[in-house]
Amino acid sequence: MNERVFEPGGAKRLYWSDLWRFRELFYTLAWRDLAVRYKQTVIGVAWALIRPVLTMLVFTFLFGKLAKLPSDGAVPYSILVFVAMLPWQFFSTALSESSNSLIQNSNLISKVYFPRLIVPASSVITSFVDFAISFAILALLMAWFHYWPDWRVLTLPLFVALAFGASMGAGIWLCALNVEYRDFRYIVPFIVQFGLYISPVGFSSSIVPEKWRLLYSMNPMVGVIDGFRWALLRGEAELYWPGLIASIGITVFLGITGLWYFRKMERTFSDVI
């Protein structure tokens, strides 16, 4: 029979086996958040499609046809922007949701034991589901324009994984910080807003001057968004390899340090929340 010992600063070894034991909770909490969203609505789950579809329509007609904004070469403007919006929406909702997740679930934290890492992780998973739906809309959009990606689309899963990792890393950091220092509730929307301007969503990375390129690539989403553009747009967008390496490095760094900080603070969560 496995024996558990709780001591101040102890009980680390069993955490990972506990995460495995409670693995279904990842799914359960994510499912709960999704199910609750559409309760007592008439249209129900169809709402999940409406926002990305509307966004897509706005991009196509307003920006593409009416404003006739130029795009890079043969790529329709709406696709250009949508491809960048996709990972950005994922990242920003994941960040906002996970930073608040522990506080939203404070009644669970103070009454039941399960590895607390599951809480921010499940909010990232919830945002990922939205991402998947928007991705399907993107596929429809591409079908409309008869614009199909080439072999580079096979690398897409890597960039998705990178986006997931960046969201998790930053999300866990903010989540843990927010429990103790409630200032982060106000800081996070600002980060998200600011991030939108320094990430290549509204513009292409090629306009960033060479000498700032590396610093600019410290933003993990730069690598992700550029990667998405490269993978889906037949290489229209060029991939800046050092930038990508930097983004991967930052993501890994965020993830590892985030995990360390979260685990360190976890034992005080129920006392502080």
Next chain:
Amino acid sequence: MSDWIIKVENLGKRYRLHHQQERRKYVALRDVISEKIMSLLPKRPSAASKDSPALPAGAETVVKRMPKNEDFWALKNVSFEIKQGEVVGIIGRNGAGKSTLLKVLSQITEPSEGSVRMRGRVASLLEVGTGFHPELTGRENIFLNGGILGMTRAEIRSRFDEIVAFAEVEKFLDTPVKRYSSGMYVRLAFAVAAHLEPEILIVDEVLAVGDAEFQKKCLGKMSEVANGGRTVLFVSHNLASLTALCSRGIVLNKGRVQAVGQLGYAIESYLNSGEKDGGRYVGEPNGKPFQIMAVEIYSLSQSGVHVSGQPLRIRVTIRCDRSNKQGCLSMQVTNHLNTPVLHFRAYDQGVFYGAKAGTSILECELPECWLNIGPHRLTLYLSDPPGAGGYETLTGVCPFEVDVRHAAAWFGWRPEACCYITNERWNNA
């Protein structure tokens, strides 16, 4: 002894309390700013004199410095061992540290010192309906709550019908839980938790909510769990439930262990530390010609407990400003439901108070009082013979506990069983 399933050694849990600095009576902006800056600087040992800048002599200032950060030990030096299959009650006044102890055992909060060792899967019920979301239906909440408490979906599915049957909510499974009555809510929540099958079950006063029917059901389910060889830790204030379920008890007092041992011993110890004036009443002068000044049940044990079967002796002291030809006194003993179980009438036996002015003392003795377990109180009626004036009615005074000691050890008495225990004889014919 290596057959323990829970072993706690020198457990301590400390919380840091933060106190705000007390304001001075004259609050000058200069003082406020300097105080703020001072609090940001690293503390110096001789800061006491420097903290009060020059004030005019004779100015009324209240400069009270509470320690900025005070340590509060919710638990200190707690040690005990629990063996497999034991059902242990954790008793203590409010604020003794019971819930904190359960939180540490459930791994919700970390100990500040000492260690806890557990061999086995733990499930805790610290609150009924943890994680229930009001928008989700009963069915969905069963899966949600079960998952949160540690059951896998497969386990929940296999026990789903039992859970629904226990909760008696078949008809309402697909309505959102926010539409449930509080009774249904609590029944469903307990039903899910009751079907956990951990090696160690920890239950915290969850039975405090719900109606009597529900409480009976919960107790029944918990005895079932206990009889299945699982270890149960049960926190409750209800001594009757504790007696019905537990074999051992741990008494906590202000974060320390006051007693560990057989349940009866633990209960004695707990009651001993409780209110010393159980079984006693003292009256404030009310200006009436006749008044009950004191009531005392002087046959109670040292811990204020009446042991069923022992004599019950009550002394009533009455102030009489004048004499009364036939002063009538009667008393009732009421149980936890406020039902009168016994009724004593002094005047039936020709005993009256107020034969002359001054103080009358009436004593009543029941040679063998076989009250059932639970809290009881007295109600007294002071009057003239029926038809004339009533001077005083004292309701619900002199609270005292009744304990039943002669029962078979493995089957306790409950207050709902009866009002009064009889001395009947059984034999195998």
